[in-house]
Amino acid sequence: xxxxxxxxxxxxxxxxxxxxxxxxxxxxxxxxxxxxxxxxxxxxxxxxxxxxxxxxxxxxxxxxxxxxxxxxxxxxxxxxxxxxxxxxxxxxxxxxxxxxxxxxxxxxxxxxxxxxxxxxxxxxxxxxxxxxxxxxxxxxxxxxxxxxxxxxxxxxxxxxxxxxxxxxxxxxxxxxxxxxxxxxxxxxxxxxxxxxxxxxxxxxxxxxxxxxxxxxxxxxxxxxxxxxxxxxxxxxxxxxxxxxxxxxxxxxxxxx
Amino acid sequence: xxxxxxxxxxxxxxxxxxxxxxxxxxxxxxxxxxxxxxxxxxxxxxxxxxxxxxxxxxxxxxxxxxxxxxxxxxxxxxxxxxxxxxxxxxxxxxxxxxxxxxxxxxxxxxxxxxxxxxxxxxxxxxxxxxxxxxxxxxxxxxxxxxxxxxxxxxxxxxxxxxxxxxxxxxxxxxxxxxxxxxxxxxxxxxxxxxxxxxxxxxxxxxxxxxxxxxxxxxxxxxxxxxxxxxxxxxxxxxxxxxxxxxxxxxxxxxxxxxxxxxxxxxxxxxxxxxxxxxxxxxxxxxxxxxxxxxxxxxxxxxxxxxxxxxxxxxxxxxxxxxxxxxxxxxxxxxxxxxxxxxxxxxxxxxxxxxxxxxxxxxxxxxxxxxxxxxxxxxxxxxxxxxxxxxxxxxxxxxxxxxxxxxxxxxxxxxxxxxxxxxxxxxxxxxxxxxxxxxxxxxxxxxxxxxxxxxxxxxxxxxxxxxxxxxxxxxxxxxxxxxxxxxxxxxxxxxxxxxxxxxxxxxxxxxxxxxxxxxxxxxxxxxxxxxxxxxxxxxxxxxxxxxxxxxxxxxxxxxxxxxxxxxxxxxxxxxxxxxxxxxxxxxxxx
Numbered sequence: 025x026x027x028x029x030x031x032x033x034x035x036x037x038x039x040x041x042x043x044x045x046x047x048x049x050x051x052x053x054x055x056x057x058x059x060x061x062x063x064x065x066x067x068x069x070x071x072x073x074x075x076x077x078x079x080x081x082x083x084x085x086x087x088x089x090x091x092x093x094x095x096x097x098x099x100x101x102x103x104x105x106x107x108x109x110x111x112x113x114x115x116x117x118x119x120x121x122x123x124x125x126x127x128x129x130x131x132x133x134x135x136x137x138x139x140x141x142x143x144x145x146x147x148x149x150x151x152x153x154x155x156x157x158x159x160x161x162x163x164x165x166x167x168x169x170x171x172x173x174x175x176x177x178x179x180x181x182x183x184x185x186x187x188x189x190x191x192x193x194x195x196x197x198x199x200x201x202x203x204x205x206x207x208x209x210x211x212x213x214x215x216x217x218x219x220x221x222x223x224x225x226x227x228x229x230x231x232x233x234x235x236x237x238x239x240x241x242x243x244x245x246x247x248x249x250x251x252x253x254x255x256x257x258x259x260x261x262x263x264x265x266x267x268x269x270x271x272x273x274x275x276x277x278x279x280x
Numbered sequence: 281x282x283x284x285x286x287x288x289x290x291x292x293x294x295x296x297x298x299x300x301x302x303x304x305x306x307x308x309x310x311x312x313x314x315x316x317x318x319x320x321x322x323x324x325x326x327x328x329x330x331x332x333x334x335x336x337x338x339x340x341x342x343x344x345x346x347x348x349x350x351x352x353x354x355x356x357x358x359x360x361x362x363x364x365x366x367x368x369x370x371x372x373x374x375x376x377x378x379x380x381x382x383x384x385x386x387x388x389x390x391x392x393x394x395x396x397x398x399x400x401x402x403x404x405x406x407x408x409x410x411x412x413x414x415x416x417x418x419x420x421x422x423x424x425x426x427x428x429x430x431x432x433x434x435x436x437x438x439x440x441x442x443x444x445x446x447x448x449x450x451x452x453x454x455x456x457x458x459x460x461x462x463x464x465x466x467x468x469x470x471x472x473x474x475x476x477x478x479x480x481x482x483x484x485x486x487x488x489x490x491x492x493x494x495x496x497x498x499x500x501x502x503x504x505x506x507x508x509x510x511x512x513x514x515x516x517x518x519x520x521x522x523x524x525x526x527x528x529x530x531x532x533x534x535x536x537x538x539x540x541x542x543x544x545x546x547x548x549x550x551x552x553x554x555x556x557x558x559x560x561x562x563x564x565x566x567x568x569x570x571x572x573x574x575x576x577x578x579x580x581x582x583x584x585x586x587x588x589x590x591x592x593x594x595x596x597x598x599x600x601x602x603x604x605x606x607x608x609x610x611x612x613x614x615x616x617x618x619x620x621x622x623x624x625x626x627x628x629x630x631x632x633x634x635x636x637x638x639x640x641x642x643x644x645x646x647x648x649x650x651x652x653x654x655x656x657x658x659x660x661x662x663x664x665x666x667x668x669x670x671x672x673x674x675x676x677x678x679x680x681x682x683x684x685x686x687x688x689x690x691x692x693x694x695x696x697x698x699x700x701x702x703x704x705x706x707x708x709x710x711x712x713x714x715x716x717x718x719x720x721x722x723x724x725x726x727x728x729x730x731x732x733x734x735x736x737x738x739x740x741x742x743x744x745x746x747x748x749x750x751x752x753x754x755x756x757x758x759x760x761x762x763x764x765x766x767x768x769x770x771x772x773x774x775x776x777x778x779x780x781x782x783x784x785x786x787x788x789x790x791x792x793x794x795x796x797x798x799x800x801x802x803x804x805x806x807x808x809x810x811x812x813x814x815x816x817x818x819x820x821x822x823x824x825x826x827x828x829x830x831x832x833x834x835x836x837x838x839x840x841x842x843x844x845x846x847x848x849x850x851x852x853x854x855x856x857x858x859x860x861x862x863x864x865x866x867x868x869x
Contacts, residue, residue: 077717081868103719113710117633118626129622130718158633160479174714 027055028091030104030182030213031076036085038071045071047237048085053213053230055181058204060228061217062259064267068237069217070110073186076215077107090181103131105182106175110190110217112167116160120151120170123159124177131178145173149199164191172200176207183207185216189223201227225259235267294408295415298399302416332431339435365527366436367450368538370429374454375534377425378418378461379468384485385417386462386469390578391478406575410466414571418462426454433541442545449544449556453537460563463570470577483635490639491646498650533562616731619720623728627707631700631732636792637707640699641736648692648744683820685748686762686769690812693741693770701733701777702804705785705866706795712787712867722863726778726856734774741766761837765819765844772815772851773808779855780804782863811851819844 031053038046046068053059063069074080076087078094078101087094090104115123121142128138146152149169159167168191175183183204189197204214204227218224224231225245232242241251241262248262310321343363390396390413399409430450437446472481529535540555613621631637708715715725745766749759784800822839826832 079713079716079867081865099719099721102717105717107713107717109713113713115626115630115711115714117630122626122629126622126626127714127718129618129625130715130720132618132719135618 027057027211029053029088030055030090031059031184031215032086032088033072033076034086034088036072036075036087037083038068038075038080039083044237046075046082046234049234049237049239050085051232051239051242053182053215055211055213056208057229058208058214058216058227060224060231061215061234062219062221062224062231062263063217063234067234067267069234070186072234073107073184073215073217077105077184078102079107103178104180105184106178106180108168108172108175108183108185108188110186112164112171114159114167114171114174117158119156119158120146120162120173121155123170124174127174127177133178141177145176148203149173149196165193165196168192169196169200172203176203181212183212183214185214187218188216189218189220197223221259221263231259233263233266240266291405291408291411294404295411298404298408298412299415302412328427332427335428336431336435339432340439343432343436343439363436363440364539364542366538367433367541368527368535370433371453371457371537371541372534374422374425374429375457375461378421378458379465381421382414382417382462382465383468384482384489385421386413386466387473387478387482387485389413389417390466390469391473392482400579406579407571410571410575410578414459414462414466417465418458422454422458425458429454437545440545442542443547446541446545449541453541453556453559456560456563456567457537460566460570463567463574466574467570467577470574487635487639491642494643494646498646533559617724617727619718619724620728620731623715623720623725624731627728627732630707634792640792641696644692644695644740647695648688648740651691652688652744652748683758683762683765683816683823685745685752685754686765686819687816688748689741689745689762689766690769690773690816692744693737693766694773694808694812696737696740697733697770697773697777697808698801698805700736701729701774702781702801703795704729704733704778704781705863706781706787706789707792709787709789709792709795716867722860725863726782726860729778730774730852730856733778734771737770737774738767741770757833757837761823761840764841765816768845768848769812769815769819772811772848775852776808776811776855777804779859780807782859782866785866787867811847815844815847815851818847 029052031051033052034050036046036049037044049068049072051059061069061072071080075082076089076094078098081095087101089101092098092101092104094101115126118126124142124145125138128141133141142155143152146155149172151166151169151173154162154166159170162170168188172185172188175185185204188200188204192200201223204216208214208229216228230242230244231248233240233248241248243251245259248259249257251262251266310318313321343366396409400406433450434447436442437450476484527535530539536555537559540552540557540559543549543552544556546552613624616624631641705712742763745759745762748754749762754762780800780803784804786795789795819840822843823833823836826836826839
């Protein structure tokens with residue numbers, strides 16, 4: 025793979041007093057790649073993501089986005105990235121169209137292009153009829169879609185998504201997967217966290233597994249199979265084997 | 281599985297379980313609170329008990345006095361009908377008070393608290409859930425009304441030597457009336473929710489409540505200030521008492537409870553038991569019917585299906601025109617960097633559309649109008665006094681009064697800035713991540729928030745200034761100077777309040793009315809209270825000096841602009857430059 029690394033984390037750590045949320049995490053995500061970030065609840069996924077997009081200051085280590093250090097050159101790094109959080113907290117009293125225009129202004133998108141881009145995104149996400157309704161009238165799925173539309177407003181080179189398919193109907197989930205694939209094909213780096221292992225297995229070029237704040241495995245599916253125990257072929261088996269969830273899975277099997 | 285009607289024993293067990301849960305939550309909140317908060321709570325409880333005792337003694341004494349022959353000499357009216365009216369007044373207030381106050385609490389409890397789905401999906405009778413919700417809704421307000429009403433009613437009983445049965449009946453009637461009011465209130469909630477989404481209804485309610493409360497309290501102050509020297513005559517008291525007594529007719533069902541209680545107290549058993557019995561039966565009936573209907577409407581989803589048709593969507597051409605119109609910018613706005621302009625437009629839209637914000641924003645307008653009327657009812661002339669003040673003092677006083685309009689404009693601006701600048705960043709709440717993850721520079725964020733606060737405050741300040749200047753017939757020179765002074769003073773205040781707002785930002789609120797910026801916000805307000813008279817003084821001081829020393833007024837203007845203007849610009853710029861570093865790390869909890 026010759027594309028440059030668009031996300032680089034080096035020895036990234038975050039501590040809250042004595043509690044270590046993220047411990048010495050290092051990985052790269054290259055342009056054209058979809059990187060899946062997996063881990064049990066409370067493993068440190070969201071904390072890592074927040075450090076990548078500049079919402080949280082790392083205790084130690086460094087993050088580079090599109091070649092810019094998020095600490096030293098935050099504005100350039102942020103201008104290159106788009107972020108979709110796990111909970112779409114959006115301005116409830118703005119219409120979808122107004123929200124996208126606001127984001128366009130924040131990312132300094134050329135004013136002449138903003139209207140065209142808004143129409144494009146609303147059409148793409150099937151939100152044109154709701155474009156002039158306020159966000160508080162949107163369903164969870166519509167809010168998730170407008171949140172993704174906002175992240176795409178400035179055509180970012182790096183897209184970071186935290187649980188992007190939660191609460192979406194199958195059609196919208198498929199749409200998002202297609203969009204992410206298109207983004208990657210156009211050379212963008214897509215970093216997504218998910219609990220749905222099937223999505224990670226089918227969509228992601230490489231996968232990182234984080235557990236108790238530490239990155240315990242990174243690689244393609246084939247590489248992960250080699251890391252995992254013998255005979256484990258599905259991502260679910262590999263994930264449970266690595267994160268210590270296999271025993272619970274066996275108990276669940278007995279209880280059936 | 282079919283649901284069989286719950287037995288009353290099971291029903292009350294479940295209601296008790298739900299109430300015990302609420303009690304447990306309250307006890308846990310108290311146990312886990314800070315020691316200082318616990319101490320304050322205990323002191324408040326003791327204070328409440330003392331307050332009840334004071335009200336009880338006061339009412340006893342006052343009501344005994346009303347029966348005294350000395351009063352009969354002042355007022356040409358038999359006090360007995362008026363005293364008989366007291367229970368009627370208190371019980372009517374209780375009923376209407378619970379009816380109105382329960383509305384907001386029930387709207388929250390039934391539609392916005394989020395626990396109804398959990399409770400209704402559990403094996404618990406829906407009636408138990410409703411009764412528990414109604415009781416939770418009325419308890420605080422019932423307690424509050426009883427706090428004032430019960431001691432007065434008991435005081436009345438003791439002062440009039442009423443029969444002992446009067447006392448338990450007072451409590452019983454109050455409870456039953458409160459339940460009936462809460463039941464009817466629940467139905468009203470559902471009728472409103474049928475028309476409006478619950479969140480919108482809560483916003484409108486909050487807006488109306490806050491605005492009406494403010495208007496009523498200020499009108500009270502206003503009236504009091506106008507009548508402060510007026511003595512209430514015996515005729516006026518007689519007139520008020522006669523009006524009240526004339527309302528106490530047997531044709532109003534709400535009067536029956538009070539009339540019945542008085543009759544029981546006076547051992548007129550037949551009429552007393554009949555009227556109280558009627559009240560109890562009708563109230564219980566109203567409660568049961570309301571409860572049944574509310575349950576049915578809630579469970580069938582009737583209330584949730586809003587009947588108001590959605591606004592007709594504009595056709596494509598109209599929409600395109602409206603979009604084009606919204607894209608058209610004020611020529612000055614084009615000069616602003618994109619992020620600043622974006623935040624400016626966004627904040628004005630959000631502030632205007634959220635009624636909960638609007639109620640905070642119109643307070644300065646209401647207060648400004650009322651205080652302007654109070655201050656300038658003399659026509660802007662100094663009071664004549666005793667005629668002993670020297671001429672130079674009266675002339676200086678006139679200068680101060682001339683700039684009273686500036687003071688009033690600054691006051692309304694200050695009030696507005698407390699909300700717009702002091703909570704400029706707090707108002708982002710959980711949406712702050714959008715600004716934080718964007719490449720907007722901190723100086724752009726500060727500039728945008730500065731303008732969001734400053735422009736409305738300036739507009740309101742100038743509006744008052746223009747209006748008051750016309751009333752005062754201010755000379756053109758003074759008027760223009762006042763315009764500049766207001767603009768500069770408000771700029772300084774905006775800078776100070778915004779900087780303190782950054783230091784005390786709260787991004788975790790759920791309700792905009794609870795986004796107070798904490799201790800830092802308070803400190804900012806205090807500092808501006810200190811800054812304002814200094815800046816104002818530096819503007820009018822030189823003008824006052826040149827008038828006193830009979831020098832050209834232009835010199836005073838120049839001096840005021842240099843001194844006051846310099847101070848204001850320092851206030852606008854320095855605190856913000858200090859807050860910039862804090863802003864870079866904002867929201868990284």
